[in-house]
Amino acid sequence: MAFKGTKLYSILGQKCPRCQEGSLFINHNPYKMTNWDKMHSDCPVCGLHYEREPGFFQGAMYVSYGLGVALSVAVLIADILVGFNALEFFIANTLALVFFAPLLFRWARAIYLNIFITYRPEARS
Numbered sequence: 001m002a003f004k005g006t007k008l009y010s011i012l013g014q015k016c017p018r019c020q021e022g023s024l025f026i027n028h029n030p031y032k033m034t035n036w037d038k039m040h041s042d043c044p045v046c047g048l049h050y051e052r053e054p055g056f057f058q059g060a061m062y063v064s065y066g067l068g069v070a071l072s073v074a075v076l077i078a079d080i081l082v083g084f085n086a087l088e089f090f091i092a093n094t095l096a097l098v099f100f101a102p103l104l105f106r107w108a109r110a111i112y113l114n115i116f117i118t119y120r121p122e123a124r125s
């Protein structure tokens with residue numbers, strides 16, 4: 001991709017924030033129900049240990065909350081444009097949050113890792 005080296009590349013591509021080559025998750029498909037949440041413990045390319053300390057990814061829940069609120073606001077705006085009432089918004093929002101839950105989970109972890117780790121292409125071994 002053209003924007004390699006940016007945090008957006010790492011987040012959207014689910015790549016290691018340090019080398020941007022190794023993948024964060026074992027399976028690339030977030031909707032494969034057997035292992036959608038399984039991460040590599042270390043980057044397969046540069047060896048970066050992803051869980052920086054015990055419970056590190058609990059902080060990603062705050063990012064996930066923010067993403068969930070952003071998604072709900074987007075659904076609200078779409079519902080206002082379509083003319084849905086409150087019950088229809090509730091149903092549409094619930095469906096959107098459930099459908100996008102695996103993606104929000106993965107993006108939250110990638111964003112949280114990218115807060116602490118910067119891109120270093122020389123880290124590749």
Ligand SMILES: [Zn+2]
Pocket residue numbers: 016017018019020021022043044045046047048
């Ligand atoms: Zn790496």
